[in-house]
Amino acid sequence: xxxxxxxxxxxxxxxxxxxxxxxxxxxxxxxxxxxxxxxxxxxxxxxxxxxxxxxxxxxxxxxxxxxxxxxxxxxxxxxxxxxxxxxxxxxxxxxxxxxxxxxxxxxxxx
Amino acid sequence: xxxxxxxxxxxxxxxxxxxxxxxxxxxxxxxxxxxxxxxxxxxxxxxxxxxxxxxxxxxxxxxxxxxxxxxxxxxxxxxxxxxxxxxxxxxxxxxxxxxxxxxxxxxxxxxxxxxxxxxxxxxxxxx
Numbered sequence: 001x002x003x004x005x006x007x008x009x010x011x012x013x014x015x016x017x018x019x020x021x022x023x024x025x026x027x028x029x030x031x032x033x034x035x036x037x038x039x040x041x042x043x044x045x046x047x048x049x050x051x052x053x054x055x056x057x058x059x060x061x062x063x064x065x066x067x068x069x070x071x072x073x074x075x076x077x078x079x080x081x082x083x084x085x086x087x088x089x090x091x092x093x094x095x096x097x098x099x100x101x102x103x104x105x106x107x108x109x110x
Numbered sequence: 111x112x113x114x115x116x117x118x119x120x121x122x123x124x125x126x127x128x129x130x131x132x133x134x135x136x137x138x139x140x141x142x143x144x145x146x147x148x149x150x151x152x153x154x155x156x157x158x159x160x161x162x163x164x165x166x167x168x169x170x171x172x173x174x175x176x177x178x179x180x181x182x183x184x185x186x187x188x189x190x191x192x193x194x195x196x197x198x199x200x201x202x203x204x205x206x207x208x209x210x211x212x213x214x215x216x217x218x219x220x221x222x223x224x225x226x227x228x229x230x231x232x233x234x235x236x237x
Contacts (some may be wrong), residue, residue, distance in 0.1 A: 001173075032215045036224040044206055044227040045157065051213055056225060057138075088157060092221045097170040098209075099224075100160035 001025050004089055004102035012095075012110040019076040021105045023089035028069045033092040036065055036074045039104075040085045048087075049074065084109050112137040114207050114228035120200075122235050128194040132207030132228060139188045145210035145222060146190045150203040151230075155158060158203075162210055162222075163190055163223045168213045204230040 003026040013019055023034070031052035037045035047056040049065035054070060062077040078081055089102040111168040125181035132146070139146065148160040161171035163181045171179050175194070183190040194201060 007135070012138050028223070030215065030219075032213060032219075033221045037224070045228070047223060050223040050225075051221075053211075066147045070166050090157075090224075092223070094219065094221065096173075097162070097222075098172060099149075100224075101159070103158040 001092055001098070002029060002093060002100055004091060004100055006087075006089060006102040006105045008105060008109060009103075009105045011109055013079055014084070014110045015079050015081055017079050019074075019079055019083070019107055021074040021076075021087055021107070023067075023072040023074070023102050025072075025091060027069045029072075029091050031068045033094070034065075034067070034072050035090045035092070037083045037088045038083075039088065039092060043089065072074075083107065112209060112226050113157050114209065114226060115160045116205060116207050116228045116231040118231060118233070119163055120232055120234060122197055122233060123237050124198055125196055127167075128192070128197050128209075128233055128235070130153075130192045130200060130231065130233070131189050132191070134188045134190075134209075138185075139190065145212075146183065147210050147224065148192045149206045149208055149224070149228055150198075150201075151206070152203045160192065182229050199235050202233065203219065204232050207217045214224045 005024045007022045034052040036049040039045040053065045086104045086106045122128045136207045145162040147162040163169045178195045180193040208224040210222040211225045
């Protein structure tokens with residue numbers, strides 16, 4: 001089973017700054033199978049990125065995803081007040097089908 | 111626009127069976143190549159995938175829960191359901207339903223991602 005590790009656990013930044021979030025897999029993952037979600041307190045997660053780098057419908061272009069193999073990155077180019085939240089990476093394993101989430105990175109206001 | 115809504119008891123006694131239903135609105139559960147899934151999140155913790163179902167009835171479950179989980183679909187009601195048996199306090203969580211949309215790789219392999227989520231429902235296991 002592939003294990004996802006996210007770093008840092010908490011990222012303290014100011015609005016307007018750049019956020020770089022890391023997701024590392026214990027084994028190589030097809031980049032198509034990596035997604036990122038945003039979750040705000042009391043809300044369901046929201047899909048941001050799928051296929052490692054494709055933005056979901058309605059997601060602003062300040063969000064971008066990259067990476068391959070075992071190392072993936074979510075970048076928020078300029079933090080807006082509404083971007084302070086917890087971010088989860090998730091990988092899809094096809095044989096057998098299983099979805100695994102990372103532990104999350106909290107982006108909070110410095 | 112497809113929307114999902116979870117429903118079911120908010121309190122379940124230990125050793126009993128947790129039963130939840132997800133109602134799909136704004137579209138047919140049978141249209142498209144979607145799977146339908148359950149995910150849970152204990153308070154203050156991360157997300158755990160429980161399982162998924164296709165409208166044909168084909169299912170896949172998280173191995174860690176497989177012995178206790180049953181997911182079913184009722185296309186006539188545009189609903190799918192979760193049953194989790196022999197619950198303990200460790201099953202206390204917010205339970206989400208979600209739609210799994212397909213993508214396809216260059217090599218023609220399908221992959222899935224959770225693009226529509228319900229708002230979640232809190233289930234507490236306690237006597």
